[in-house]
Amino acid sequence: MEGEIYRWHGYLSGWGKKYFVLHNGTLSCFASKVERMNRKPATEVYNLGLCEIIVDHVTPTQFELKGTIGGKVCSLKTDTKDERQQWIKSLGSAKACLLDTSTLGFLPKPSEDSRLLTSQVSREVEEDTSLVASFESVAIEPNEKMEQSGNGSLNNLLLSSDNPSIVDEPEQTNILHLCDVTKTEIANLEEAITLLSTNEIGKILLKVETSCRALLAAVEEKKLTLAEDEQEAQDTQLAQDTQLAQENQLAQDSHIDNFSTFFSSQPTNFRHVVDGTISREGKPLLPALIFLEACQCYLRFFDRFSGTVMTPLRNDIEGNIGKIRKVMKDSGKGYDYLQEIVDHEISRKQHTGPDTATQALLWLNRALSVMCRFLKNVVTSDSATKHDTGASFISAYNELLAKHHNWMVQKLFKVGLKMVPSYEAFQQSMIDQQCWKEGEATGEVGWLDVLDDKMAHHVMQYIEPMGVVVEQLRYMYTTHNIDP
């Protein structure tokens, strides 16, 4: 088995991702997978025959390897508890299978280490068999005697516990299996002790080591199961509590919970553009196709209004989207990012014509900037233009666009301003009809204010990433000495 595990390097360095390889009872630690693939030497090697595997009962993804000599501890953490279980099983069985006569010669000094290992096992077994005993005292008749002739402390422990717990049938089977393993290994240990008097160290060692490993693997397995059962019970309880809370919330807000507006219902918006942005040489690059799709969706804003006063605005914006798509298609260069397209035209000094992508994107971004500022003016509570659509528009126009228009176009805008729809018209156009009707139908006092607050929230969610995109494009033009 091999894979990435986080290794604890202390409070200064914290957790560091390493690449571990388990092979022939040895766990090797590499700085990274690449190091391993390039056959670089391992930074650390653990002989499982010299380690104790300790499962963390608090954090379901952590476990430790503790050297039986010197007690050095290596704390490890996986991404998920399933990964930890796989590692523990593999490590446990590697330890259990580690021993055969061909490796006997490589084992540590028999007397000290096998004593250590034996004491570790009896500690582990005692700790867990008291747990096993609590299940057994319920699962098996209390007066049933162990078959074993031995009267070791462990046998008494198995029968003497007085912590009964209720277990279901499958768990009883599982417990009984563990008891059987424990009894078998106790018999093996007792046989080994008998052998001790005959001083046949080779057989003794084999008996003790084999039993210890089998016991350890069985106990670790049991611990894992118990820890998982407890975790599962907690997860189930949490899920039930969360579900209940959500159902209560839905019941309270059902009539406006599915609240939807133009701003919340676009399949592609500028959040997707921001999420698709990468950084190259410290510069942000905006994904061209996602940007054009978000602009295409933005055009639906104009479709929500009746009348034709805004048609010229819509046509100008749509025309620029088309120009950029055409340049991308005709260039055959498979541009991914807007900045690449503009850089390409500017580097060839082909960026000034009316049908260039540079010009189309420049004017498109100016339209987006006016839109962004207009929406912010309309919904921000501290602006002098809140809910005043005309004032909100002319303020945005004068600040961001007028300077790029000749007197005639400016005149046209001033005339058109007289036809800016009212705020109520804006609300009715932006809030999906079904939600409007549901809100109205409640008959509650202030239902429109509730809808208005939710719409304002949707507007802010929509223009936040839009503003980021606008600023990044303005920055790009500024770096090319083009007034954005």
Ligand SMILES: CCCCCCCCCCCCC/C=C/[C@@H](O)[C@H](CO[C@@H]1O[C@H](CO)[C@@H](O)[C@H](O)[C@H]1O)NC(=O)CCCCCCCCCCCCCCCCC
């Ligand atoms: C209801 C409010 C509407 C008020 C104004 C309506 C009056 C319309 C006046 C007619 C103007 C037509 C717009 C076109 C302008 C273009 O001349 C200008 C320059 O075009 C560019 O020329 C380049 C060189 O030739 C060329 O390469 C490029 O392709 C071409 O685009 N274009 C612009 O100025 C771009 C911006 C125009 C759109 C800005 C509006 C942004 C949206 C604001 C939100 C409106 C909110 C309405 C409120 C609704 C309810 C309250």
